[in-house]
Amino acid sequence: MKQVEKMKVLRNEKIARSIFEIELEGNLVQHMSGPGQFVHLKVTDGMDPTLRRPVSVCRYERKKSTFTMLYRAEGKGTQLLSRKTAEDTVDVLGPLGTGFPTDGLKPGSRCLLAGGGIGVPPLYELARQLKAGGHHVTTVLGFRSKEDVFYEEAFREFGDVYVTTEDGTHGAKGFVTDAIDRHVPVWDRYYACGPRPMLRALETKLGTGGWLSLEERMGCGIGACLACVCDEKNGPGYRKVCTDGPVFPAGEVVV
Amino acid sequence: MKQVEKMKVLRNEKIARSIFEIELEGNLVQHMSGPGQFVHLKVTDGMDPTLRRPVSVCRYERKKSTFTMLYRAEGKGTQLLSRKTAEDTVDVLGPLGTGFPTDGLKPGSRCLLAGGGIGVPPLYELARQLKAGGHHVTTVLGFRSKEDVFYEEAFREFGDVYVTTEDGTHGAKGFVTDAIDRHVPVWDRYYACGPRPMLRALETKLGTGGWLSLEERMGCGIGACLACVCDEKNGPGYRKVCTDGPVFPAGEVVV
Amino acid sequence: MTDMRVSLPGLDMKNPIMPASGCFGFGKEYSEFYDLSLLGAICVKAVTPSVRKGNPTPRVAETGGGMLNAIGLQNPGLDHVMEDELLWLQQFNVPVIVNIAGTTPEDYCRVATAVSDLPNVKAVELNISCPNVKEGGIAFGTDPVIARDLTEKVKKVCSVPVYVKLSPNVTDIAGVAQAVEDGGADGLSMINTLLGMRIDLATGRPVLANGTGGLSGSAIRPVAVRMIHEVSRKVQIPIIGMGGVTCADDALELILAGASAVAVGTQNFVDPFACPAIIDELAEKVSRYNVSSIQELSGRSWKTSATQLLTNR
Amino acid sequence: MTDMRVSLPGLDMKNPIMPASGCFGFGKEYSEFYDLSLLGAICVKAVTPSVRKGNPTPRVAETGGGMLNAIGLQNPGLDHVMEDELLWLQQFNVPVIVNIAGTTPEDYCRVATAVSDLPNVKAVELNISCPNVKEGGIAFGTDPVIARDLTEKVKKVCSVPVYVKLSPNVTDIAGVAQAVEDGGADGLSMINTLLGMRIDLATGRPVLANGTGGLSGSAIRPVAVRMIHEVSRKVQIPIIGMGGVTCADDALELILAGASAVAVGTQNFVDPFACPAIIDELAEKVSRYNVSSIQELSGRSWKTSATQLLTNR
Numbered sequence A, B: 001m002k003q004v005e006k007m008k009v010l011r012n013e014k015i016a017r018s019i020f021e022i023e024l025e026g027n028l029v030q031h032m033s034g035p036g037q038f039v040h041l042k043v044t045d046g047m048d049p050t051l052r053r054p055v056s057v058c059r060y061e062r063k064k065s066t067f068t069m070l071y072r073a074e075g076k077g078t079q080l081l082s083r084k085t086a087e088d089t090v091d092v093l094g095p096l097g098t099g100f101p102t103d104g105l106k107p108g109s110r111c112l113l114a115g116g117g118i119g120v121p122p123l124y125e126l127a128r129q130l131k132a133g134g135h136h137v138t139t140v141l142g143f144r145s146k147e148d149v150f151y152e153e154a155f156r157e158f159g160d161v162y163v164t165t166e167d168g169t170h171g172a173k174g175f176v177t178d179a180i181d182r183h184v185p186v187w188d189r190y191y192a193c194g195p196r197p198m199l200r201a202l203e204t205k206l207g208t209g210g211w212l213s214l215e216e217r218m219g220c221g222i223g224a225c226l227a228c229v230c231d232e233k234n235g236p237g238y239r240k241v242c243t244d245g246p247v248f249p250a251g252e253v254v255v
Numbered sequence C, D: 001m002t003d004m005r006v007s008l009p010g011l012d013m014k015n016p017i018m019p020a021s022g023c024f025g026f027g028k029e030y031s032e033f034y035d036l037s038l039l040g041a042i043c044v045k046a047v048t049p050s051v052r053k054g055n056p057t058p059r060v061a062e063t064g065g066g067m068l069n070a071i072g073l074q075n076p077g078l079d080h081v082m083e084d085e086l087l088w089l090q091q092f093n094v095p096v097i098v099n100i101a102g103t104t105p106e107d108y109c110r111v112a113t114a115v116s117d118l119p120n121v122k123a124v125e126l127n128i129s130c131p132n133v134k135e136g137g138i139a140f141g142t143d144p145v146i147a148r149d150l151t152e153k154v155k156k157v158c159s160v161p162v163y164v165k166l167s168p169n170v171t172d173i174a175g176v177a178q179a180v181e182d183g184g185a186d187g188l189s190m191i192n193t194l195l196g197m198r199i200d201l202a203t204g205r206p207v208l209a210n211g212t213g214g215l216s217g218s219a220i221r222p223v224a225v226r227m228i229h230e231v232s233r234k235v236q237i238p239i240i241g242m243g244g245v246t247c248a249d250d251a252l253e254l255i256l257a258g259a260s261a262v263a264v265g266t267q268n269f270v271d272p273f274a275c276p277a278i279i280d281e282l283a284e285k286v287s288r289y290n291v292s293s294i295q296e297l298s299g300r301s302w303k304t305s306a307t308q309l310l311t312n313r
């Protein structure tokens, strides 16, 4: 069930260049139903900025009624969010969207997780749940530069981690696709989240058998305004990123 | 010299129904040149609300570089201001306007100060300076109701104080003009600040020989936009409340 | 307790608040948040005879105090809307207004004829003001002669009252309003979005794939107020007001300007509970006025001279 | 360092930023804050042949993301402006644009003839778009034929280049723009304010004594961008863009849309240092683009296809 809740900020700290980690507490967490969902945030009481901001759930703890997000403080909304401190509240609409499926996998499956930049966060909860489900997780993370890298160690808890940077200042120089070529010859299913060019490259290289998480500009976040549509790959129809997605099977929609 | 300065909030507390007292610290105080001036406040970094808010200087301490304002938290801007806490900053444009003159008075003059509601604050610094200048101060304050009364004791420091409330819940029932009738038969000069109907009544009753502080909706606050004009009483011209005023000699402009 | 009911041609409303077309889909998504029967009415997304895919993305952009959209009238087409969406809405005790768009008068007539047969469709709203499509849409709304002609044609075939939704992107909105009144319109809806654009500073190109889009939200409320104020003085038919309503005070402003009912658009995206929240708050606010029915407040800004309208304040 | 100079008919500007008419008086007040020679140009408050008292107060009202004003062209009249204000401005090394208003073409001609004799007056701007006066003003700006005729008349008598300031309150702004271009205008200024209104909920009456007022500020920037984008493609003369500019990014947006220079209005009230702050910030922002002169960015939104314009980001 989708909720609107003023959730309490437990902490909000910078973990890499422009990247913040925020933890919120509230009842809404009870409704989260798996990795890859997102929430739609109103960061101020006033009307500036006007629209909510969609941000992925990075991890959630149902027992503690808390969840964590990682976000890049760049524009007006995310910058305001970065100024929130413990005891402040954030108006959260969520949980929203259809996340990464973890069912239908044979026990002990080899899962490849590929994340680029600020697309990395939702893969964390995914990795955790896959590992808990007895699967093997290999994570490939791509960043621009050394200062942008985050959560490399966090992912190591769940399996092998390969990091690439575009300028080679950390990990291997290149893109996630290069690291996959080199280190991940086989996998049973792949999951990816990141910028469109990365998703396109992955889909081309790895084909179907994977799941892609998309970003699109949003209005309502709940399926009513039709701002966030993407086209069906083979057909005249469309999908809404906010409700049908943000996660789609590779090959279903035009990335 | 007019300045723009991010001034530090020292304290900000409620002192009556919807009425707050805020103390700010900064270099701008050095430029204040007498009672009755005002400042133009920007209460947020963003653009909501758009315009600055004019608020009178209630008292200032040049040595400590601090000044105090009293304001009614009612609309969007003043409500945001009321949420500021110590260590926050407020963007202040000022000091602005031409305040109450205290010169030209014979030593030991009897000064009548009449304030209504949120028009009371600028009279405080005036009373202080008049008293320091060796004059006799009598203050008449009018409020709606008991809960709205503030600074009654503060003014007692400088001389007699008579309070009226419209509903009679505190002091005498009635208006400041009633209290003047009853208690202040003679005076050498009067000063007034409050709602227009009060100023009109005072001007009619007391005639010239006084100074009135006016309010008007403002744009720039510095004389450029012509939002805040009032008409000359005897002539085709006009005056700008923000620069020629807010204080005018009784009889000069149409109140 | 002030009477909050509003009675307009075809529409017996419990209160004057409805969602604005295109900002509420066909209601399903918001029914997950509250009972749609609470609403005064529901105005659904624009319907065209056949399915329409709309514009490429990005379709929305944020602006100071508002947003731009260029959805482009995406909708599943008349048949699907009739069989699925409007049928589904019958479970609620709320009048439905069907917003209609098209590229020819025949398009409008076809949709109007079909939907006006449904028991819960109590009125249609002719969208002659959509700025986001190349053909039709806004073209009908900028020329008074064409607007009147379209209204007449639809009136002939439509068995429920016809509201015409006006575009603010005109020199003389009162002229268009009077023309559609002459054409037989039962009411007006105003305003649709203002044509706007944002440019992405990184690419140097418009943010919206469509280039221009429709500006909505707080930013446009003063324009809506002045247009409703102007038009309501010149026509006899009632006005459903919209444009930047975010709270009960905003709705009241449009009503005092001359609107009889108020539609809430963009604010639904900010707060999914916007409509019921405004309905509750409005009842509380209106109780402070010295009126027995909210209808008495419509057009008070020009019907009576300045008086302290509020009883306690 | 990118070349920030901009050269427009009559105006050799150090940078593309100037205060907008009516938001800067005749400069005196702002000269207390900074050296006016820093500005690209100065556009002064509207001048009419004789003194004008303007509208009653309240003359301003705040709105979501903007403000309304109904000053009503108050000004001390041509003689006083010539002898006092414009003379005083000669001490600064900055071209002056005189904004002119009137109720007849003769009014405009008279002021234009007189002020164009002054050495520091490098251009005039015909305000055919003031929404706050009953006669003249906006009437000249909504009819292309009248607008062209006025432009022609002023061109005949005026010895400096003539800019015409367009009203956004029209169905077809490009039509008006083309008409004044045909009439011989050397440049365009756009946009003036959108006609708006606010109503006081306590009294039920308009907040402004004048009823309606002109909407300015962030709220209208998307409308300015789309109109500049549209008009700049259709005319050959340069555009001074304005409408909701609060920072260098906003100015850049108008330039990419098609403006050659940018005027800052309402933001001067929010921050008296707005113009010099934007000038500094703009130089820094523009240095990130791969251009040698800021003039190359004008109209890039439609002159070139989508490319990553920024060199580093």
Ligand SMILES: Cc1cc2nc3c(=O)[nH]c(=O)nc-3n(C[C@H](O)[C@H](O)[C@H](O)COP(=O)(O)OP(=O)(O)OC[C@H]3O[C@@H](n4cnc5c(N)ncnc54)[C@H](O)[C@@H]3O)c2cc1C
Residues within 6 Å of the ligand: A038, A049, A051, A052, A053, A054, A055, A056, A057, A069, A070, A071, A072, A073, A074, A075, A076, A077, A078, A079, A118, A121, A122, A214, A215, A216, A217, A218, A246, C061, C062
């Ligand atoms: C399903 C989903 C999940 C996301 N998860 C994350 C996450 O975990 N961490 C994170 O940092 N970011 C995430 N994003 C991107 C995030 O929504 C944008 O970075 C954010 O909206 C930008 O807001 P701003 O205030 O910084 O920028 P502004 O420039 O002020 O934004 C202006 C407008 O554009 C929209 N916008 C700008 N960039 C994007 C974008 N990339 N995607 C969608 N809308 C955008 C904003 O929402 C707003 O409406 C996600 C986006 C989607 C759709």
Ligand SMILES: Cc1cc2nc3c(=O)[nH]c(=O)nc-3n(C[C@H](O)[C@H](O)[C@H](O)COP(=O)(O)OP(=O)(O)OC[C@H]3O[C@@H](n4cnc5c(N)ncnc54)[C@H](O)[C@@H]3O)c2cc1C
Residues within 6 Å of the ligand: B038, B049, B051, B052, B053, B054, B055, B056, B057, B069, B070, B071, B072, B073, B074, B075, B076, B077, B078, B079, B118, B121, B122, B214, B215, B216, B217, B218, B246, D061, D062
């Ligand atoms: C010279 C001067 C001195 C003042 N001194 C004080 C003071 O010491 N304490 C105090 O509480 N108030 C004072 N006021 C009034 C104060 O400016 C308004 O109460 C305040 O601007 C209202 O802002 P808001 O955000 O509460 O209201 P909103 O309703 O959000 O205001 C909307 C707009 O209307 C303007 N406005 C509303 N009421 C007034 C008003 N009465 N006068 C001028 N503009 C108004 C606001 O500035 C703003 O532009 C003074 C006004 C002037 C002109």
Ligand SMILES: Cc1cc2nc3c(=O)[nH]c(=O)nc-3n(C[C@H](O)[C@H](O)[C@H](O)COP(=O)(O)O)c2cc1C
Residues within 6 Å of the ligand: A219, A225, C020, C021, C022, C023, C045, C046, C069, C071, C073, C099, C127, C130, C165, C191, C192, C193, C215, C216, C217, C218, C220, C242, C243, C244, C245, C263, C264, C265, C266, C267
């Ligand atoms: C995303 C979106 C889609 C819209 N779609 C339609 C539509 O299909 N038909 C229509 O008549 N108006 C449409 N509108 C206009 C609204 O109904 C309304 O007139 C406008 O948004 C102003 O109201 P607001 O400021 O409350 O949003 C749409 C507006 C938005 C924001």
Ligand SMILES: Cc1cc2nc3c(=O)[nH]c(=O)nc-3n(C[C@H](O)[C@H](O)[C@H](O)COP(=O)(O)O)c2cc1C
Residues within 6 Å of the ligand: B219, B225, D020, D021, D022, D023, D045, D046, D069, D071, D073, D099, D127, D130, D165, D191, D192, D193, D215, D216, D217, D218, D220, D242, D243, D244, D245, D263, D264, D265, D266, D267
């Ligand atoms: C208080 C005020 C007074 C104005 N006076 C004039 C004027 O005299 N002549 C004119 O052409 N425009 C006038 N304008 C319009 C501005 O020059 C400008 O076109 C408009 O405000 C949009 O820019 P902005 O959003 O940056 O304010 C005035 C605007 C304001 C806010």
Ligand code: FES
Residues within 6 Å of the ligand: A217, A218, A219, A220, A221, A222, A223, A224, A225, A226, A227, A228, A229, A240, A241, A242, A243
């Ligand atoms: S954001 Fe509104 S439908 Fe997806």
Ligand code: FES
Residues within 6 Å of the ligand: B217, B218, B219, B220, B221, B222, B223, B224, B225, B226, B227, B228, B229, B240, B241, B242, B243
């Ligand atoms: S507020 Fe601008 S002139 Fe007084």
